[in-house]
Amino acid sequence: MGSEMIRRSFLAVIAFAVAMPLAAWAEAPLKVVATTGMIADAARQVGGDQVEVKGLMGPGVDPHAYRQTRSDIVAMTRADLVLWHGLYLEAQMEEFFHDLDRKRNVVAVADGVDKSKLRAHDDYADKYDPHLWMSPVLWKDVVVQVQEALTEARPEAAETFAANTEAFLAEIDQLDAYGKQVLAAVPENSRVLVTAHDAFGYFGEEYGYEVLGIQGISTQSEAGLNRIGELVDTLVDQKLTAVFVESSVSDRSMRALIEGAASKGHEVGVGGELYSDAMGEPGSYEGTYVGMLDHNITVIAGALGADVPERGMNGKLLAGF
Structure with missing residues (x-):
C-alpha cells in the first residue's frame, strides 16, 4: 500500500512538471519586434500585458538610413510577430523583410492604410510619404492595423486588444483636439x-x-x-x-x-x-x-x-x- 502511494505521488509530480511549462507558455506575452519607436509604442498601447515589445530604432535614429544589426536579426527571427512601417520608410531593410516574411509573421502596418489618404513621394512616382505619425488622424489608421496584426497572432486576446485600442484612439483624439x-x-x-x-x-x-x-x-x-x-x-x-x-x-x-x-x-x-x-x-x-x-x-x-x-x-x- 505504501509503495503504491509513493508511485502515485511520483506520477503526480512528473505530470505537474510536464504541465507547468505548457501552462507558462500559454500565458507568456507575445514577443513583438517593431522597427520604429512609434510602432513599438502602438504595440504596447494595444497589446498591454499580452505583449513584450522590442523596438529596434531608438532616440535620434534615422529610419531612412537604418540597417539591421546582427542582434536585430536574431530578435526578429525569434519573435512571434514583427511589425515594420512600410511605405519605403525603412528603405535599407525592405529586402530583408520580404525574405523574413517567408518564414515569420511579418506585417508592414502603414501599407494597410487607404492610399487615397496619402501624399505622393517627391522622389519616387509609385511611392508615398511615409511620415503618417505626423497626423494623429492618419496614425489612428495605423493603430488599427497594429490591432489587427496582434489579434491575428493571438486571437484569444481579441477583446483585450479591442478595448486597449479604443482607449488609445480616444487619447489620440484628445491630442488632435489640442493641436487644432x-x-x-x-x-x-x-x-x-x-x-x-x-x-x-x-x-x-x-x-x-x-x-x-x-x-x-x-x-x-x-x-x-x-x-x-x-x-x-x-x-x-x-x-x-x-x-x-x-x-x-x-x-x-x-x-x-x-x-x-x-x-x-x-x-x-x-x-x-x-x-x-x-x-x-x-x-x-x-x-x-x-x-x-x-x-x-x-x-x-x-x-x-x-x-x-x-x-x-x-x-x-x-x-x-
Missing part, C-alpha cells in the same frame, strides 16, 4: 514650418501650415545650395524668424539657413528641436507617441507666436515653453 486649438492660435502669416527634411507634410495638411523642408521626404535626398538659397529668400521675404531642427537629422543645413538670412540682414533663430523620425528617450513622456506629438505641437505653436501651456497638453513635457 493651439496651432490655430498662431497668426496666419506665421504658419510656416521650416525644417531639415520634409517629414511634416501630413502635419501641415492636418493643421493648415505651409511646410518647407531643406531635404525631401527622405533624409537620403540631397540638400542642394539652390534649395538653401531659395529658403533663405523665403525667410527674408516673408519675415520669418524661426526654423526648427530635428532630433534625428543633423542641424548643419539649418545653420546654413540662419547664416544665409543673417548675411541679408534678417535675424532667424531656432524655434526648437522637433521629433521627426524618432521619439524621445525610453521611459519618458516624449518617448511615447502622444508625448512626441504633444512636444512638437507645443514647441511649434509657442515658437510661432501662440500662448501654450507651460508643459504641454498633459502638463508632462520635460521642459517648459
Whole structure:
C-alpha cells in the first residue's frame, strides 16, 4: 500500500512538471519586434500585458538610413510577430523583410492604410510619404492595423486588444483636439514650418501650415545650395524668424539657413528641436507617441507666436515653453 502511494505521488509530480511549462507558455506575452519607436509604442498601447515589445530604432535614429544589426536579426527571427512601417520608410531593410516574411509573421502596418489618404513621394512616382505619425488622424489608421496584426497572432486576446485600442484612439483624439486649438492660435502669416527634411507634410495638411523642408521626404535626398538659397529668400521675404531642427537629422543645413538670412540682414533663430523620425528617450513622456506629438505641437505653436501651456497638453513635457 505504501509503495503504491509513493508511485502515485511520483506520477503526480512528473505530470505537474510536464504541465507547468505548457501552462507558462500559454500565458507568456507575445514577443513583438517593431522597427520604429512609434510602432513599438502602438504595440504596447494595444497589446498591454499580452505583449513584450522590442523596438529596434531608438532616440535620434534615422529610419531612412537604418540597417539591421546582427542582434536585430536574431530578435526578429525569434519573435512571434514583427511589425515594420512600410511605405519605403525603412528603405535599407525592405529586402530583408520580404525574405523574413517567408518564414515569420511579418506585417508592414502603414501599407494597410487607404492610399487615397496619402501624399505622393517627391522622389519616387509609385511611392508615398511615409511620415503618417505626423497626423494623429492618419496614425489612428495605423493603430488599427497594429490591432489587427496582434489579434491575428493571438486571437484569444481579441477583446483585450479591442478595448486597449479604443482607449488609445480616444487619447489620440484628445491630442488632435489640442493641436487644432493651439496651432490655430498662431497668426496666419506665421504658419510656416521650416525644417531639415520634409517629414511634416501630413502635419501641415492636418493643421493648415505651409511646410518647407531643406531635404525631401527622405533624409537620403540631397540638400542642394539652390534649395538653401531659395529658403533663405523665403525667410527674408516673408519675415520669418524661426526654423526648427530635428532630433534625428543633423542641424548643419539649418545653420546654413540662419547664416544665409543673417548675411541679408534678417535675424532667424531656432524655434526648437522637433521629433521627426524618432521619439524621445525610453521611459519618458516624449518617448511615447502622444508625448512626441504633444512636444512638437507645443514647441511649434509657442515658437510661432501662440500662448501654450507651460508643459504641454498633459502638463508632462520635460521642459517648459
